[in-house]
Amino acid sequence: MSIGLIALLDDVAALAKVAAASLDDVVGQAAKAGAKAAGVVIDDTAVTPGYVIGFAAKRELPIVGKIAIGSLRNKLLILLPAALLLSYFVPWIITPILMLGGAYLCYEGTEKVVEAVLPHHAHAHEAKLETVALNPQSFEDEKVASAIKTDFILSAEIMAITLAALPAGNIVTQALVLAVVGAGITVAVYGTVALIVKADDVGVALARNEMPSMAGQFSRAVGRALVLGMPVFLNILIVVGTAAMIWVGGGIILHGLEVYGPPQIHLGVEAASHTVANMAPALGSVLEWVTVAAMSGVIGVLVGGTLLPIVEFAISPAWRRTKAIFR
Numbered sequence: 137m138s139i140g141l142i143a144l145l146d147d148v149a150a151l152a153k154v155a156a157a158s159l160d161d162v163v164g165q166a167a168k169a170g171a172k173a174a175g176v177v178i179d180d181t182a183v184t185p186g187y188v189i190g191f192a193a194k195r196e197l198p199i200v201g202k203i204a205i206g207s208l209r210n211k212l213l214i215l216l217p218a219a220l221l222l223s224y225f226v227p228w229i230i231t232p233i234l235m236l237g238g239a240y241l242c243y244e245g246t247e248k249v250v251e252a253v254l255p256h257h258a259h260a261h262e263a264k265l266e267t268v269a270l271n272p273q274s275f276e277d278e279k280v281a282s283a284i285k286t287d288f289i290l291s292a293e294i295m296a297i298t299l300a301a302l303p304a305g306n307i308v309t310q311a312l313v314l315a316v317v318g319a320g321i322t323v324a325v326y327g328t329v330a331l332i333v334k335a336d337d338v339g340v341a342l343a344r345n346e347m348p349s350m351a352g353q354f355s356r357a358v359g360r361a362l363v364l365g366m367p368v369f370l371n372i373l374i375v376v377g378t379a380a381m382i383w384v385g386g387g388i389i390l391h392g393l394e395v396y397g398p399p400q401i402h403l404g405v406e407a408a409s410h411t412v413a414n415m416a417p418a419l420g421s422v423l424e425w426v427t428v429a430a431m432s433g434v435i436g437v438l439v440g441g442t443l444l445p446i447v448e449f450a451i452s453p454a455w456r457r458t459k460a461i462f463r
Contacts, residue, residue, distance in 0.1 A: 183290070183377035184329045187283035189370055191276065196333045199280060204326035206284035207291060211318030215288075215295045220311060223299060231392050234296055237289035238388030239439055243447065244286060245381030246440025252378075286381070293388060294321060332373070339363040383429055386436025390428075405431050 188199050222230050298317045302310050339362025345355040394402045409427040413420035 181325050181328050182373055182380050183286060184283060184325070185332050185370060186374045186377050187279050187286075188329070188333050189374070191279075193337055195276065197330060199276065200326055200330050200333060202280045203283045203287065204322060206280070207287045207326065208319065208322045210284065210288045210291045211295060211322060212315060215292055216311065216314045216318060219295050219299050219314065220307060224307070230296060231395055234293060234388050235392035235396075237292050238385040238392070238436075239443060241286070241289050241381045241385030242389070242436040242440035243385075243443040244440075245378050245385060246437055246444060248378045248381075249437075249440075250444065290384070291318070293384065294318070332370070335362055336366040339366065379433070382436035382440060383433045384436075386432035386434070386439065387429070389439060390432050390435055 184200075184203060187203065188196050191199060219230075222233075295314060295318065298314055299310065302313055339359045342355045342359025343363060345352050345359065347355070390401070390405065405428060408431065409424040412427045413424040416423060
């Protein structure tokens with residue numbers, strides 16, 4: 137009996153070592169794959185605060201929480217199984233789907249640019265798209281839904297980049313890595329967003345510190361700096377987020393055109409980036425990246441500008457008629 141028990145314990149220990157090694161492998165692969173999606177993660181972090189601005193302070197964290205839950209649901213319940221199934225059965229369809237998502241990002245970003253540059257035209261455009269919300273709850277629900285839709289596209293790109301970075305093989309390991317990356321990125325992004333949107337409230341609390349000591353003076357100075365600086369920072373973040381949507385969307389489309397588009401587009405971008413990089417070899421890689429990013433942005437604006445009238449005069453009226461039929 138004792139020998140059998142010792143053998144059983146040895147087997148359990150061996151299994152535990154295998155499980156630990158597998159866990160380490162999953163974590164290691166998740167870290168490497170998640171790092172490749174860092175650019176899209178930054179874009180996601182920059183875009184989201186724009187959906188929270190304008191609401192009462194007491195609604196900011198609940199709204200961030202709703203978007204975070206929607207994001208996690210997107211990643212784990214929809215995108216993770218869809219990515220695994222599509223990559224196994226119809227891998228060719230992933231790129232076209234990502235291109236459609238990229239086109240949506242281009243449209244959203246370009247619409248925000250039009251709203252900033254031509255506010256009267258933007259209001260007319262929005263009026264044709266949908267009825268204006270009649271109450272604060274409807275407005276909040278629309279904002280949350282819009283944020284989750286945008287997050288879905290960015291999350292799809294994150295999951296696709298992660299899956300592409302994983303070695304072929306065990307589908308269970310791939311699923312675990314995607315789950316770890318999806319959950320980790322969601323916590324990181326929306327934790328950061330929560331800190332950003334509540335920083336001004338923290339500043340107010342620090343500014344009200346009445347301690348006469350040096351620590352109190354420092355607290356008040358930091359608080360005043362946060363209160364005065366956060367509106368400027370949030371406005372900058374809105375600009376960065378809008379640019380990121382156009383840039384990421386254009387980059388997704390540009391990447392797709394390498395497979396499905398005329399080769400002249402890809403070759404032209406590649407030649408331009410190499411030409412610019414050769415102008416200053418010491419900064420070659422940086423200049424090459426900037427050139428590709430700039431051309432991705434140009435493509436994003438062109439695609440978004442093309443989609444604005446299509447959505448306004450064709451897609452949106454068809455969508456309204458469809459909703460009216462099923463009411």
